[in-house]
Amino acid sequence: MSESNKIAVIGGGAAGFFAAVNTARLNSSLDVTIFEKSREPLSKVRISGGGRCNVTHQCFDPEVMAKAYPRGSKALRWAFEQFQPKDTVRWFEERNVELKTESDGRMFPTTDDSATIINCLHDEAKRNNVKINLRSRIDSIKQNDTGRYKLEIRNNGSKLFDAVVVATGGSNRLKHYRWLKDLGHSIVEPVPSLFTFNFKNPIFEDLSGISVADCSVEIEGTSFSHTGPILITHWGFSAPAVLKTSAWAARYLHEQDYQFTIQVNWLYPQNEQEVRHQLDELRKYNAKKTAAKQDQFTIPKRLWTRFLELADISENRRWAELSNKQIHDLAHQLTNASYEIEGKTTYKEEFVTSGGVPLDEINMGTMESKKLSNLYFAGEILNIDGITGGYNFQSAWTTGWIAAQDIGGS
16 A cells, blocks of 8 residues: 555454554554444444453464354464464553453453453554544445545545455344445355354243253254353353354254254263263162252252253152153253254344355455455454354454555555
């Protein structure tokens, strides 16, 4: 880019901000403007991780990191060679923002406050003279005969820019991508990813808030199966085991209209046969104790009592009095129970879309469009999505960084 060139970044989220501030930092002669349609930029950063901001994930091996993305894994494998979680940590540390790692690998600011990340990005924008135009919706974008881009800004006329970064995030509505199709790009139909499962059977309705740390969730009739915690909610099932399954199966579940059956092993990695053996041991050595009392399984007491009920076992019945059928049914409830899922609920802190601009239309080494020069993409507008745990922010930082290197460094 030559001196005084004007750069437009459409979208004031993580990817847009990161692209903008790094472009301006690399080339101070560039005139960089962020256009954000809402009144608050970085809103998703603010609510992420319960307001703490799950900045990234502590995985410093690009090959392993890339495996956390149901869509975009292959392309991100090489993108992470340019900018990966280790680089994200360093970037924020250089700006006096320390990150910490939790037991599951998620990384947060040590302040446990998303405002720390937001303030850092705003300070960087101010330091590098990045302009931020709020409530500025872009209605259309067209390339003129000179190669510049004309942006129609709602209620504010039109402006010309030498390069444009599209970082508008994901949307479940295909119509929101129409203006990109007008530029010649195709769009992979957007569908939700990262959502909880609605379970309308009332068997767990009074157990909302109970969680089990080590479980497996499998979608019947498919190979989609993931492990991790499960949380019982008012509407069904949530937590990482469910969210990971929803991410990998996002497009399949959309085709099923979110009507499907899951099998849950509440005692993963033990299988039904192993659990049946342990129950037999309880019947043998805990003979005089009631079924409500056991120390073999890490199941919360109220949930354990519910499993006894589902196996037609009174909690006051002694272990010695349980029949083989009751032992068999209880083992099945604990390790291989089926639940009919009827619908989904968006996971409010991690709203993610599967779909967007296909990666084969993007030069992933620069994030520039293969169809139009000086048109770049970053973040979730691309057909990239990761599982929960900081992965989606990392792909935003990475793609924003790569775009900035090409625009600001050239």
